[in-house]
Amino acid sequence: MFDLPLEYALIEFKGGKFSGKIVPELVDLAQRQIVRFVDIIFILKDEDGNTDTVELNGLDAETYEMFVPIGEHSSSLFTTDDLKIAASKLPSNSAAMLILWENLWVAGLRKAMVDASGELVDRGQIAPEVVEEFLERLAADEAPAEEVPAE
Numbered sequence: 001m002f003d004l005p006l007e008y009a010l011i012e013f014k015g016g017k018f019s020g021k022i023v024p025e026l027v028d029l030a031q032r033q034i035v036r037f038v039d040i041i042f043i044l045k046d047e048d049g050n051t052d053t054v055e056l057n058g059l060d061a062e063t064y065e066m067f068v069p070i071g072e073h074s075s076s077l078f079t080t081d082d083l084k085i086a087a088s089k090l091p092s093n094s095a096a097m098l099i100l101w102e103n104l105w106v107a108g109l110r111k112a113m114v115d116a117s118g119e120l121v122d123r124g125q126i127a128p129e130v131v132e133e134f135l136e137r138l139a140a141d142e143a144p145a146e147e148v149p150a151e
Helices: 023-031 061-070 080-088 106-115 128-142
Strands: 006-013 035-045 051-055 094-103
Touching: 023 035, 023 061, 035 061, 035 080, 051 080, 080 094
Parallel strands: none
Antiparallel strands: 006 094, 035 051, 035 094
């Protein structure tokens, strides 16, 4: 069913409301065939910490229409446990979107690896905060030492 890597993201929307401003970028990624969205679900968490989930087909008609250009997607691939884990990461009185996508851009790279008798051994992501921290430490290590005046 899925031949390429899948990734997910949990995106919290400040103010506890989904505005739809992210949808044009999602549509662009799908239309340029960089990714294929597999599952999209919304998580709402009230002030008491109770959660509710809404799938795309459960959205009001106007909001649903924003997602139509993304194309067909599989639904309900996130398990109840997935949703509980995602909701546990959200503060009370919040709204979020949990998305799962297939990285279509990998197809050409994989073919090139196979043609070159290569094999992917490992793959991962490094959070931007980790990169920033590393660069700050690197800059501090490379900073010229202050000269101590001779006595």
